[in-house]
Amino acid sequence: MSSSSTTTTTTRLLMLKASDGVTFEVEEAVATKLGAINNMVEEEGSEDLICLPNVNGKFLGMVLEWCKKHANNNTNSDKGNDEVNKWWDKEFVMDLDQNTLYHLLMAADYLSGTELVDLLTEKVASMIRGKKVEEIRETFKIKSDFLPGQEEEIRKKNSWAFE
Amino acid sequence: MIKSFLEWKPIRQLRVSFLSLMDSGVTCKLPCDIIEEILSRLDAKSLMRCSCVCKSWLSLIGRPSFKIRHLEHQTPCVLLHLDTPLENLGRFSFRSSESFDQIWSLICPIDMFNSSSWCLVGSQNGVICLYRYSDCSVHLWNPAINKHKKLPLSPPPPADSFPIHGFVYEPLTDDFKVVVVASCRRYNCVNFFKRGNQVGVYSFRSDSWKTMEMPDIFSDPSVITHPHRMNPVVVYGSIHWMFQYRRKSQAVLLESIGIVAFDPRTEIFKFINSPPFTEPDDVKIMCNWSGCLSLVTSDGHGLIEIWVMKKYCVLDSWTKHFSFDLVKHLPSAQGSRFHPIGLSDNGNLLLNLMYVQANDNVELGFDFFHALTFYHPKSNEVKHLCPGTSITVRQFTTYVESIFLS
Numbered sequence: 023m024s025s026s027s028t029t030t031t032t033t034r035l036l037m038l039k040a041s042d043g044v045t046f047e048v049e050e051a052v053a054t055k056l057g058a059i060n061n062m063v064e065e066e067g068s069e070d071l072i073c074l075p076n077v078n079g080k081f082l083g084m085v086l087e088w089c090k091k092h093a094n095n096n097t098n099s100d101k102g103n104d105e106v107n108k109w110w111d112k113e114f115v116m117d118l119d120q121n122t123l124y125h126l127l128m129a130a131d132y133l134s135g136t137e138l139v140d141l142l143t144e145k146v147a148s149m150i151r152g153k154k155v156e157e158i159r160e161t162f163k164i165k166s167d168f169l170p171g172q173e174e175e176i177r178k179k180n181s182w183a184f185e
Numbered sequence: 186m187i188k189s190f191l192e193w194k195p196i197r198q199l200r201v202s203f204l205s206l207m208d209s210g211v212t213c214k215l216p217c218d219i220i221e222e223i224l225s226r227l228d229a230k231s232l233m234r235c236s237c238v239c240k241s242w243l244s245l246i247g248r249p250s251f252k253i254r255h256l257e258h259q260t261p262c263v264l265l266h267l268d269t270p271l272e273n274l275g276r277f278s279f280r281s282s283e284s285f286d287q288i289w290s291l292i293c294p295i296d297m298f299n300s301s302s303w304c305l306v307g308s309q310n311g312v313i314c315l316y317r318y319s320d321c322s323v324h325l326w327n328p329a330i331n332k333h334k335k336l337p338l339s340p341p342p343p344a345d346s347f348p349i350h351g352f353v354y355e356p357l358t359d360d361f362k363v364v365v366v367a368s369c370r371r372y373n374c375v376n377f378f379k380r381g382n383q384v385g386v387y388s389f390r391s392d393s394w395k396t397m398e399m400p401d402i403f404s405d406p407s408v409i410t411h412p413h414r415m416n417p418v419v420v421y422g423s424i425h426w427m428f429q430y431r432r433k434s435q436a437v438l439l440e441s442i443g444i445v446a447f448d449p450r451t452e453i454f455k456f457i458n459s460p461p462f463t464e465p466d467d468v469k470i471m472c473n474w475s476g477c478l479s480l481v482t483s484d485g486h487g488l489i490e491i492w493v494m495k496k497y498c499v500l501d502s503w504t505k506h507f508s509f510d511l512v513k514h515l516p517s518a519q520g521s522r523f524h525p526i527g528l529s530d531n532g533n534l535l536l537n538l539m540y541v542q543a544n545d546n547v548e549l550g551f552d553f554f555h556a557l558t559f560y561h562p563k564s565n566e567v568k569h570l571c572p573g574t575s576i577t578v579r580q581f582t583t584y585v586e587s588i589f590l591s
């Protein structure tokens with residue numbers, strides 16, 4: 023955890039507790055990449071344990087893994103950093119199954135991890151691009167609630183989009 | 186009233202706990218605001234398909250606030266009205282990324298005979314407004330979703346009149362408006378923006394025109410005005426037209442550049458002075474520089490200045506924001522004539538470069554060449570576009586893909 027903190031500045035540690043009781047000890051610089059944690063630290067100081075009743079330990083762990091990687095990569099000042107982050111982000115979202123992806127997205131949204139939300143929403147968006155309507159419904163577990171004929175009418179209006 | 190509010194509270198709590206129950210479930214549905222964020226990242230074509238998924242998606246995609254959110258995720262481009270059709274770029278116009286490394290041609294749904302038979306009035310939220318001279322028709326067109334609408338004919342302008350057009354989106358009423366200002370003939374020349382000139386305002390929402398009269402915006406009624414050939418610019422939700430005007434001051438004829446603004450919310454016309462220190466002949470284009478009204482001047486030999494009105498309608502706030510000598514960055518262009526065409530949202534300046542080359546044919550003497558060039562002030566990069574071709578640009582506007590008009 024303290025691999026990058028070879029400098030003399032002391033790194034403060036925060037305790038984060040997930041809904042299922044799992045706790046994580048994280049460097050402040052890592053945890054404050056999440057807007058919600060950053061606000062709590064600024065308002066109340068970082069002495070206390072921070073409880074996160076809406077996030078399960080599995081997904082909190084994944085969110086923190088992402089934060090750690092980005093916090094570490096950002097401390098190196100070379101220019102290829104963006105590339106490294108991009109490559110790492112790609113790997114991070116590549117093999118996520120849909121259920122994990124959704125839960126992770128909700129966790130990131132709840133913790134106001136703006137950059138991570140961007141990354142994950144972009145991933146879900148890429149699952150929609152170029153897909154047929156039926157495939158999109160399947161992906162999002164949505165049942166059509168249109169009245170008979172209504173869907174055909176909308177399709178007809180934009181027939182070019184279905185070619 | 187208070188009671189009913191209290192009664193509502195438990196229901197809201199119930200809904201929250203229902204959501205967190207789903208959190209732990211195996212299949213989970215994403216909350217509406219996340220769905221909205223995901224959909225707002227899609228291209229127009231995918232979104233049109235998504236509107237067929239279910240009722241709630243259909244209504245979400247139709248919401249003006251969603252259309253704006255979607256717009257904010259799109260990459261700004263520029264739209265050019267070219268003088269001559271470009272080989273492999275198709276017809277008369279093309280759209281390009283701001284750095285001109287990607288170029289697409291647009292196939293216009295309206296029959297345009299040649300590049301001088303129509304003009305680009307403007308582009309707002311992905312909707313392009315065109316005016317065709319042959320039948321005085323105005324067209325709205327969203328190329329991203331294949332929507333085209335020919336507007337009902339505007340109130341006929343008086344004979345001999347050359348109308349000026351403007352196009353604006355009004356977010357409060359989610360409406361597109363087209364403004365037509367007729368000219369009048371006086372002292373043997375055409376006069377624009379003069380008191381009593383007929384004005385027509387079209388609203389897309391009501392699909393109709395209303396007419397009004399141009400108020401008096403000049404303190405001196407004997408002013409003579411000529412419109413500037415560049416298209417109008419929208420800043421602060423108002424349409425701006427640049428024009429040249431002449432007025433007599435102690436028997437001396439003074440030439441100046443002025444700007445007329447039309448606010449579609451209040452339907453008020455206003456006169457705005459150009460920066461006092463610029464040569465009227467040097468002012469080439471008006472543009473939107475990070476949300477401020479700005480003017481680009483060129484002395485023709487490479488010296489370019491960008492003037493920005495930092496506080497809207499405050500004459501004292503005109504500031505010289507940027508000044509650079511293009512010949513320094515492009516020594517080979519020494520002796521050429523530079524004409525600024527437009528400024529993109531990220532600060533790229535598009536220029537037309539005209540240079541002369543001696544010709545072997547003694548009788549003709551010289552050849553004139555045009556080269557489309559762009560300059561990025563931050564990186565000092567100068568680049569020739571479409572080298573080897575001789576294209577000239579009639580009009581320039583910024584453009585972003587959208588699903589407006591759907």
